[in-house]
Amino acid sequence: MQLSDYSAFPAKIPVIVEDDLFLYPFMISPIFLNDELNVQAAARAVETNSLVLVCPTKPGHEGERSFDAIYNAGVIGSIMRKVTLPDGRIKVLFQGLARGRIIEEVSSSPLVAKVDVIHSRPYNELKIEALMEVLREKLRTLSQVSNQFPPDLIRTIEENHEPNRIADLISSTIKIKKPEAYELFIEEDVEQRLLLLIDIISAEIEASKLQKEIRSKVHSRIEQVNKEYFLKEQLKQIQQELGTDTQREEEIEEYYKKLEAKKPYMDEDAYKEVKKQIDRFARMHPDSADANMIQGYLDWVLEIPFGKYAKKHLKVDDVEKQLDKDHYSLKKPKERIVEYFSVRELAELRGVADKEIKGAILCFAGPPGVGKTSLANSISKALKRKLVRIALGGLEDVNELRGHRRTYIGAMPGRIVQGLIDAGEMNPVMVLDEIDKVGRSMRGDPTSVLLEILDPEQNSEFRDYYLNFNIDLSQVIFIATANDIGSIPGPLRDRMEFIFLSSYTPQEKYEIAKRYLIPQELKKHALKKSEFSITKAALEMVIENYTREAGVRNLRRRIADMIRKAAKMILTDPSLGKVAVTAKNIREFLDKPIFEIDETDNIPMVGVVNGLAWTAVGGDVLKIETIKIKGKGGLQLTGSLGDVMKESARIALSVVKTLIDQGKLKIDDRIIPKTAKEREEKIKVEPSEVYKRYDLHIHIPEGATPKDGPSAGITMATAIASIFGEFKVRPDVAMTGELTLTGKVLPIGGLKEKLIAAYKAKMKKVLIPEKNFKRDLDDIPEVVKEALQIIPVTRIEEVLKEALIMK
Known part of the structure; x- marks a missing residue:
């Protein structure tokens, strides 16, 4: 290709700016374009079939795209090929033709200039x-x-x-x-x-x-160094053969120095054990297997931070401020934590030794995501102590905690001692996470070791098998976490004081998201506060329809999903400035709703009753459905019911039969199927025939979800009474309670989660056992108590009176 193939010069042609390459006329070279002005210039050249001028940038102006930032001369050439790469850049194949100089600036977006060819002067x-x-x-x-x-x-x-x-x-x-x-x-x-x-x-x-001269000298120097290295290695071998290895002597001397430095802070037994092992190591041949094992032991033991403690004096005010700063709500758990540390501060002020304060071991219990581990983090921050987290989920080997005996290959200290080494102090905050999920196997029962670790009477002399001496754990602040305290063995449960963290209400979740989750996620995703907003209505929709949990872990994930989409939108369109999520456009960020607690439909129905259930992720409203089929008094149960719930159904059927027999539940004679003779002779049928001539089928929807527990007793009884008597059930009433054969209503657990579920489902009236009404209402959020009419019941007759619409 020749320059003469194009229009005469000087000519107005696009200018491409190149930061790295200095091109010459004879070159055919690929050029990668990743900025808008260069891309536009290349596009114009291709569209108009014109040449381009490639100019280099001046030093210090790399990345700039203006006439002031470039040299006024470059290579005139043509674009032979133009390709778009997967990463968004444009690759052009450029063929240089001649040297050119800018003689006039024409356009700055893209760069276009009037260019002339640089001609050489005549020469000899x-x-x-x-x-x-x-x-x-x-x-x-x-x-x-x-x-x-x-x-x-x-x-x-x-x-x-x-x-x-x-x-x-x-x-x-x-x-x-x-x-x-x-x-x-x-x-x-x-x-x-x-x-x-x-x-x-x-x-x-x-x-x-x-x-070349320097390289030659360096090469000679390297040869000399290698020569010296080999001579030193030979000398070392000779010294070892003669028993005069100075390096090993230095190591042994270093071990003795470290031991003496720690001696004032060690028990006598510990000092004797470590000194004995150093003496053994000094007598051994360095290549023996035992020498390596003992050296590993000494390296571990002398890393234990004997005598090192966090120096900050305990102040309850600091703990209280940190808890309030990091956590919204959780009033009772915070109060108990502050009380726990008040005792310790008082003991510190009055000079009482830590060993004499036999405080309980705190265990935060509750569903996932409610803030158990983060409470421990806040305590660690307030006390200015290191936090050590030991995950116990699935732990089966007792030696993981107690340490392996040194006779085993790969032996090492237990996790507790390793935690002290990692913390670098003897009084860290140690979190024993998921203590309810500790396993049991042929390798022992780790809960037996936890008994010693967590018992204030024993943990001042905790023995690690690897160390082979006692170590003082009395100044460590142990905090356990658990989801289900029923899974913790009794003796271990007895050593802990449980602080229960229950479900958050929708209002609490809203405040947590607004105060903590959204600012934290904005920071994680490099967005400013001014670049992202979400309306109250939209955030409430996320809480109600896109998450179903007791805590806020999934809520954090959904907020992160929205913020990521916002970050992409701002990056794609810099002029956007701010992304606002509203109730109208929330589907653009989170697709369709995943969860929804069905609100009451205000239509009374026969045989359909609203029950309240507790789940691991909070409360839920379960509709118990019942139908009757002509038969002989059989009972069929479906819906993945557990044994306890099946028993509750049988008890409920017996109780309703008793009520019918005693005349406390009036059955209209007209609804009982009669034989032809009974209809013809107008024979009056006994009320008991209603349960003799019908089969019952009780079903709880969402059959894939296992359900168990006794608290659906009164709900099932109400459904059975409704279907037998064809009484409609009030649609805005929900209930929970265990039922006995004599018709008594017994208390249940998880009341807070159940009432929150009723509140979300917009129920108006809730029936609960009287004992729960007397002892548990203080724990219920005020917003829930104000929205619901909570009625205590002691017998099934009271339940039926409130729930059924009698004819």
Whole structure:
């Protein structure tokens, strides 16, 4: 392709700015474009089938795209091919044709300039040939001391007689700074251009000679170092054979020094055990297996931070402030934690030793995501003590806690001692996470070790099998966490005081999201507060329809999902400025709702009753459905019911039968199916025939979800009474309670979660056992108590009176 194939110069052509490459007319080179102005310039050149001028940027102006940031000369050439890469960049294949200079600026977006070709001045061919011969001689010399010039390039230069082409070839091969390369590039006087090149190559020859000399010296030095290394290794082997290995003596001396430094803070037994092992190590041959084992033991033991304690004095005010700062709500758990540390601060002020304060071990119990571990983090921050987390989930090997005996391969201290080493102090805050999930196997029962660790009477002399001496854990603040305290063995449960963290109400979740989750997630996703907002209605929709949990872990995930989409929108469209999530556009961020507690539909139905259930992720409203089919008094149960719930159904059926027999539940004679003779002779049928001539089918929807527990007793009885008597059930009434054969209503657990579920489902009236009404209502949030009419019941007759619409 020739320059003459295009329009005459000077001409107005696009300008592409190149930061890294300094191109020359003979080159065919790929150029990667990743900024808008360069892409536009390339597009214009392709569309108009015109040439482009590729100009380098001035030093210090890399990345800028303006006429002030570039040299006013570059290579005129054509774009042979243009390809869009997967990462968004544009790759063009550029063919240089001639040197060009900008003579007039035309446009700055994209860069377009009036460009003219740089023509060389006339020259004396004999003089130029002489200069080129000198240049070739210099290049041959440079190729002997440097690897920059391959033989093919030298041959090309010797065979070529075009001075400008030779100058461009050499300039592109040797390393020249941009200003020098530019001066060479724009030089119109060929003679001057060759003289400049000869000077640059002469300097390069001197530099290469110096580098070669330095490399030679360095190589000699390396050989000398290697020689010394091998001699030293030989000397070391000779010393070992003679028993005079100074390095090993230094190691042993270092062990003795460390031991003596820790002696004032160690028990006598511990000091004797460690000293005995150092003495054994000193007597052993260094290559024996026992020597390696003892050295590993000494490295572990001398890392234990004997005598190192967090120095900060305990202040209850600091604990209270940190808890309030990090957690919203949780009033009772916070109060109990503050009381716990008040005792410790009082003991510290009155000079009572820590060993004499036999405080209980706190265990935070509750569903996932309610803040158990983060409460421990807050305590650690307030006390300025290191936090050590020991995950006990699935732990089966007792040696994981107690330590392995040193006779085993790969033996090491237990997790408790390793936690002290990691913390670097003897009084950290140690979180025993998921203590309810500790396993039991042929390798022992870890709960038996936890008994010793958590017992204030024993943990001042906790024995680790690997250490083989007692270690004092009395100043460690142990905090356990559990989801289900029923899974914790009785003796271990007896050593802990449980602080229960129950479900958050929707209002509490809203405040937590607003105060903590959204600011934290904005920070994690590099967004400013001014760039993202979510309305109250939208946040409430996220809480109610997109998460179903007692805590806020999934709520945090949904907020992160929205913020990620917002970050992408802002990155894609910088002019956007701010992303606002509202109730109208929330589907753009979170798709369709996942969970929904069905609200009451206000239509009374026969045999359908609202029951309240507790689940691991909070409360729920379960509709218990009952139908009757002509039969002989059979009972069919479906819905993945557990044994306890099946028994509750049978008890409920017996109780309702008793009520019918005693006349306390009136059954209309007209609803009982009669034989032809009874209809013809108008024989009155006994009420008991209603349960003799019908089969019952009780079903609890969501059959894939297992359900168990006794608290659906009164709900099932109400459903059975409704279907037998064809009484409609009030749709805005929900209930929970265990039922006995005599019709008594017994108390249940999980009342807070159940009432919150009733509140979410917009129930108006809730029936609960009287004992729960007396003892548990203080724990119920005020917003729930104000919205619901909570009625205490003691017998099934009271339940039926409130729930059924009698004819």
